[in-house]
Amino acid sequence: MRILVAEDEQVIAQQIKSVLSSEGRVVDIARDGTEAQFLGETEPYDMIILDIGLPQRDGITVLKHWRGMGVQTPVMLLTARDGWSERVDGLDAGADDYLTKPFHMPELSARVRAMIRRQAGRASPIFSKDEISFDTRSNQVMVSGVPTNLTSQEIAVLSYLFHNAGRLVSRMELSEHIYQYDGDRDSNTIAVFVNRLRKKLGNDLIETVRGRGYVIKAAA
Amino acid sequence: MKSLRARAVVGGMLSAVAIIFLGFTGLSSLGIRQPEQGFNDLQQRRHERVVSVVETYRATPDVLVRRMADPVFERPYSGQYWQILTPDGAILTSPSLQEMRLPAPADVEEDQTVRSLRMPDGQTVRSVGLWRQFDDGQSWHVQVASSLQGLQDSQTLFRRNLFVAFGVVTLIGIIGALLQVTLVLRPLNALRRDVARRWQGEDGLDIDDYPTEVVPLVTDINTLLERNREISSRARRQAADLAHAIKTPSAIVRNELERLLQDGQDVQISIDALDRLDAQLNRSFARIRAGGGHAERPVVLDVSAALDRMVRAFGALASNAERDFTSDVAPDLRARIEQSDFDEIVGNLLDNAMKWSKSRVCVTAKAQDDLVVIEVADDGNGIADADMARVTESGRRLDTAKPGTGLGLAIVKDLIHAYGGALTLDRSETKGGLSATVTLKASLRPRS
Numbered sequence: 058m059r060i061l062v063a064e065d066e067q068v069i070a071q072q073i074k075s076v077l078s079s080e081g082r083v084v085d086i087a088r089d090g091t092e093a094q095f096l097g098e099t100e101p102y103d104m105i106i107l108d109i110g111l112p113q114r115d116g117i118t119v120l121k122h123w124r125g126m127g128v129q130t131p132v133m134l135l136t137a138r139d140g141w142s143e144r145v146d147g148l149d150a151g152a153d154d155y156l157t158k159p160f161h162m163p164e165l166s167a168r169v170r171a172m173i174r175r176q177a178g179r180a181s182p183i184f185s186k187d188e189i190s191f192d193t194r195s196n197q198v199m200v201s202g203v204p205t206n207l208t209s210q211e212i213a214v215l216s217y218l219f220h221n222a223g224r225l226v227s228r229m230e231l232s233e234h235i236y237q238y239d240g241d242r243d244s245n246t247i248a249v250f251v252n253r254l255r256k257k258l259g260n261d262l263i264e265t266v267r268g269r270g271y272v273i274k275a276a277a
Numbered sequence: 278m279k280s281l282r283a284r285a286v287v288g289g290m291l292s293a294v295a296i297i298f299l300g301f302t303g304l305s306s307l308g309i310r311q312p313e314q315g316f317n318d319l320q321q322r323r324h325e326r327v328v329s330v331v332e333t334y335r336a337t338p339d340v341l342v343r344r345m346a347d348p349v350f351e352r353p354y355s356g357q358y359w360q361i362l363t364p365d366g367a368i369l370t371s372p373s374l375q376e377m378r379l380p381a382p383a384d385v386e387e388d389q390t391v392r393s394l395r396m397p398d399g400q401t402v403r404s405v406g407l408w409r410q411f412d413d414g415q416s417w418h419v420q421v422a423s424s425l426q427g428l429q430d431s432q433t434l435f436r437r438n439l440f441v442a443f444g445v446v447t448l449i450g451i452i453g454a455l456l457q458v459t460l461v462l463r464p465l466n467a468l469r470r471d472v473a474r475r476w477q478g479e480d481g482l483d484i485d486d487y488p489t490e491v492v493p494l495v496t497d498i499n500t501l502l503e504r505n506r507e508i509s510s511r512a513r514r515q516a517a518d519l520a521h522a523i524k525t526p527s528a529i530v531r532n533e534l535e536r537l538l539q540d541g542q543d544v545q546i547s548i549d550a551l552d553r554l555d556a557q558l559n560r561s562f563a564r565i566r567a568g569g570g571h572a573e574r575p576v577v578l579d580v581s582a583a584l585d586r587m588v589r590a591f592g593a594l595a596s597n598a599e600r601d602f603t604s605d606v607a608p609d610l611r612a613r614i615e616q617s618d619f620d621e622i623v624g625n626l627l628d629n630a631m632k633w634s635k636s637r638v639c640v641t642a643k644a645q646d647d648l649v650v651i652e653v654a655d656d657g658n659g660i661a662d663a664d665m666a667r668v669t670e671s672g673r674r675l676d677t678a679k680p681g682t683g684l685g686l687a688i689v690k691d692l693i694h695a696y697g698g699a700l701t702l703d704r705s706e707t708k709g710g711l712s713a714t715v716t717l718k719a720s721l722r723p724r725s
Contacts, residue, residue, distance in 0.1 A: 066525050072532040110521060137521040141624025142617040148590030154597055159528035159555060162535055175597065 058173055058216055059083045059234045061100070063093035063116065064108040064135065069158075073106065076162045077169065081196050081212035085238040090114025097123050097130065101233050103220075104172050106165075107152070108135040109143060117143075117150050124151035131172045135160075170194060177220040184219040186273060189258050191219050198258070205257055210235065214250045218263060218273045227270035281465070282458055289454035293447065301443050308435045316403075316428050324405045324421040327359050331409065331417055335363075342369060349373070354398060356424030364415040382406050382418045394422065401425045464488050472498055513617075520562045527555060563688050577720040578619055580610040580649055584642050587623050591631070595638065598631050605641045610649045612717040618692050625685040626653040626713045633657035637708055649717045657710035665702050693717070 060082050064070040067088070074084040085100070087093035090111040097105055097119070109116035120132055134147040134155040144155050154168055170193050174182060184191045188201040196212050198205045207215065213235040218226060228247045236242045251263055251271060264272050327345065334341035341361075349357040350371035360379045361369040368378065377397050382390065390406045404422040411417070464487050471482055482502075487495050531551055537544045588604040595602035612619075623640075630638040634655035642651045660668055668686055686700075693700045698717040705712035 066529070068529045069525065069532070072529070072536075137524040138517055140517070140617055141620040141628075145587055145590040145620050145624060148593050149586050153593050158524045159531050162532055171597070 063087040285458040362418035630655040654705035655710040656708040
């Protein structure tokens with residue numbers, strides 16, 4: 058799951074990034090409105106955390122631009138302003154949620170989780186298929202009730218495939234959603250991660266469609 | 278005397294009284310002295326004629342009496358008399374005197390004597406008497422008397438007419454003065470109304486609408502209006518900037534502390550202190566925002582459009598929270614309220630409803646008499662009757678399990694009161710949870 062954090066305050070941006078990364082998300086940071094607008098428009102993010110008070114172009118202007126361009130990525134606004142006017146402006150411009158500064162990190166990650174889950178059209182935070190279950194809240198994977206340890210990249214691949222269960226996901230798409238913007242994207246390493254997952258979780262979970270990509274079929 | 282109207286009225290009255298007094302005395306002395314002069318002149322001529330008859334015919338008294346024949350002297354008690362005292366002591370009188378006699382003259386006097394006499398029949402007469410010494414040495418006394426009745430009657434009538442005329446003039450003058458004052462002061466009254474209407478928002482006052490004399494005042498008022506708007510918006514901006522400036526470092530500190538806490542460091546005391554700091558800041562900023570609203574006179578807000586915007590915005594939050602969110606907003610509702618304050622009121626109420634509802638939240642707005650009535654209802658557990666009054670106290674949180682500052686309803690209440698509206702909390706009849714009803718005074722459609 059790849060997330061854009063558009064926040065000019067670098068310390069906060071890094072704090073958000075470290076919390077979300079520790080949960081297996083890939084995070085890009087935009088430091089101003091222009092950069093945020095460009096990244097949001099060109100990169101396939103799963104969601105965007107957008108500070109309203111960005112330099113150069115404010116968050117609401119950027120959001121309106123995205124929605125005008127047809128970018129439907131879920132957006133959570135961060136606002137330091139107290140009043141409802143700004144929040145309503147943002148929501149009316151097409152934001153899906155907001156968080157007021159100062160916020161608690163656990164609250165932020167819960168909101169992010171819920172938003173990604175809703176994007177996948179799911180109400181439950183737990184995905185499961187056959188004897189395997191994946192809890193998006195803790196990133197805990199269980200095989201027949203026994204916890205299994207996965208690396209953050211493995212979790213990223215598994216999470217994206219579960220969130221898009223029933224749909225064929227190409228290696229390119231997968232790499233776009235698990236690597237950050239300036240990361241070294243090598244779609245061959247995707248195959249490595251998938252193989253490791255098969256070793257840990259069994260061969261039946263992730264199916265390969267030769268030459269096209271991967272799919273988790275009919276997850277519940 | 279502070280009132281211009283009173284000054285103008287009193288000033289007008291004083292000058293009117295002075296003019297009327299002078300006019301009345303002037304005209305009345307003119308109208309009274311002139312007939313008196315005419316009366317005296319006529320009497321003088323009659324006397325001279327009688328003297329000249331005496332001079333010519335004094336040798337033959339019979340002829341003399343006949344020559345005197347003048348209708349006014351013939352009719353008994355006509356008010357016009359003559360009486361002649363001959364040197365030998367005989368008294369000749371006009372037939373009009375009948376048996377009456379004018380009083381005898383004093384001893385020989387050279388000059389003409391004018392006297393006011395009261396006749397036996399009650400009339401007052403003016404008598405002119407003269408001792409006339411002829412060349413032959415004889416002294417005749419010639420006396421002519423005329424009744425003053427006619428003169429006095431005409432003078433009384435004149436005075437009465439003059440009085441009535443001036444009464445009418447005074448009345449017209451007073452009405453005219455009042456009309457004039459009203460007319461002169463009308464631009465000032467219009468100015469007062471305009472200032473009240475345009476105190477906040479909209480444009481300043483158009484100097485072309487006012488008389489030249491008040492244009493400097495209007496210009497000053499425009500400057501004041503402009504400055505007032507600037508000051509209040511700057512104060513709000515500064516408060517918001519301050520909040521923004523403090524919150525970001527506060528958020529950074531909080532995140533660092535929570536990370537340390539997760540790593541097993543004992544930083545709970547610092548986190549508690551930061552919680553208090555944030556709560557205090559939130560409270561202060563909320564007060565600043567609430568206090569900034571009513572110092573100025575806000576523009577008329579299209580409540581229906583503002584509510585539609587809130588409904589669109591909360592649609593996303595409602596679907597996040599899996600709530601069934603419905604709205605029924607009547608068109609063309611208007612109230613005099615700052616948009617940001619309106620957002621604050623409805624935002625807090627909807628936020629509460631989303632937080633406490635089980636599955637349904639509903640907002641309705643309608644016009645009722647001269648009020649705009651907005652109701653936010655949910656199907657949550659509502660508030661116990663005993664807690665209804667306490668719930669709008671600042672910092673009061675009935676359920677501390679859900680996040681919140683405990684300021685929402687207190688801010689809402691303060692803001693609504695600042696605009697002269699009312700907040701009623703009750704159990705929702707349709708939804709079963711809490712019903713929060715906001716009533717604001719409706720505004721008419723602004724003049725285009």
